[in-house]
Amino acid sequence: WFQERSKRIQSSNFGRICTATDRTNFQRLAESLIKPSDIRTAPILHGRKYEDAAIRKYKDISQNKVTRCGIFVCEEFPFLAASPDGFINDSIVIEVKCP
Template sequence: MLQFKSKDGIECDDFIKFAVSQMNNSLCSEAEKKTRAESENPLWHELRFERITASKIFEFTHCKTPEGTFVESIIGAYKVRDNKFMKRGRLLEKKVLKCAEQKVKCKFQECGFFTMPLLPVLGASPDGISKDYVVEIKCPSSVKNKNTYIKDNNITAKFKGQLHLQMLCDASPDFEESNNVEILEIDFDEQFANELTAAAIENWENFVFPKLFVSCQ
């Protein structure tokens, strides 16, 4: 942003074009490899700053105001406090991924933070990836909580939007005892993805860019 403002830039469209000009596939690939430790990695946190991440994209497209904790969480002014459910998810993630590999007979590669040169304000950190799959793991703490992710055997809209992935891997609430993993697969829907990202970028222009621009004065 400081470089953009030094060139007398003021419009959001021009900023996005500037960001596109500064990014390329090689740099994005290097950043992904360097952020594979995820939350333990300072660069992982830095790259998420001011970006619409996959876990927030669906809710962000439905955001109606620039004020409040949700937009603040995008710009880094508000952080969700860690809790026992988040800790449980982190502890189980590798075990769940291993069970998923055994079920689909496929090896998943560890992922860092993915960015895209042509969509510089977006980013995603899937839990695993292969030639045919993108994996997002959810570890609900109860059967009731599971309905947040899967309802009537369908992935809910929020989490369909999270990565718009080919596969969602959902661990049983009693995974620690049963090692049971339920796997749902969905195909990539290009129209859904394009509409989702367009709505998210429009809100980023209206709600995030003005705050980012002012903060760099």
């Protein structure tokens, strides 16, 4: 998963790309998209620790079934991908944030 993810621009970065202006440091932006980020930061570890509990709580409250998933690669533009935490149906995905 991580290897496949590292080959593509992830949906979590689309906003940074789409809102770039003439004052954006494009060199720095490109480097941040290409180089792997540290996946052992305190916020990421915290999110991993509580993600399953958050999804269980969401399922209990909403009564929706959440199917865990991996990476989705765009067929038309295979350099683009998304890796949501799960999906509810064909048009709804879930991305968990654990503050």
